[in-house]
Amino acid sequence: MNQVALIGRITKDPELRQLSEGRVQTNFVIAINRNFKNVNGEIDTDFVSCSVWGKLATNVVKYCGKGSLIGVGGRLQSRSYEREDGRRVYIVEVVADEVRFLALKEREEKAIQQQANQQAVSGQTQAVPAGFVLPTEEAEGLPMG
Template identity: 55%
Template sequence: MNQVALVGRITKDLTLKEHTSGRVNATFVLAINRSFKNANGEVATDFVLCSVWGRTAENLVRHCGKGSLVGVSGSIHTRNYEREDRSKVYITEVVCDEIRFLSSKSARSKHSENTAPSSTESKQFEEVKPTEQALPIF
């Protein structure tokens, strides 16, 4: 079984990439805080490469940007390629099947980067058109 569900914040503004086949995709990095503190008392963050295709990618780019909170569901894929110097590069990413928008570009632009979300914002989702499929929140 290869199933992944993650909730985190997008680290950079998104761009849509169109391939020669006509398919579109977006790649992004999701910052996910761990649920525990390390030996120094700090909460560590994992940065996970994600990829999404088609209409879901178009909706993600339209409604989300840097700092947007999203839930993703998909599977882990690995790929590799060889550089000119003959060294191999391995890439592991989550290919997203479903994405749930938990905050939007407009919600993030209302707050500065250092401001925590209000209690109202953290208790309810922003009104954003969902993708074709919704991610169940566990």
């Protein structure tokens, strides 16, 4: 079984990458505080790389930015490559198939609400893309036809 579920804050605004055959992808890092203090009495933080593909990647870039609190569900993937200096670099990342938007930045929340209001006035609705989940409190204000 290879399943991962994490909650953390995005450390940098994600950027969408256009790949071959029209595929889109984004990478981002989430910061996750540990539940205990170290020997110095400080709370350590883990930084976890995440990768998202397709429409879900588009929505993450559109709605999430640095400081957004998100939940990520997916699987761990490891890979390696050789650097120019001959050293092998190993990478472990979460390949997300579900992202929950828990607390967006204030300006992003306003942008989402404005977009939802504009769509409601014009009678437009959008289908919810696969893997895109909003908490109930946030979903109530958005058209999810």
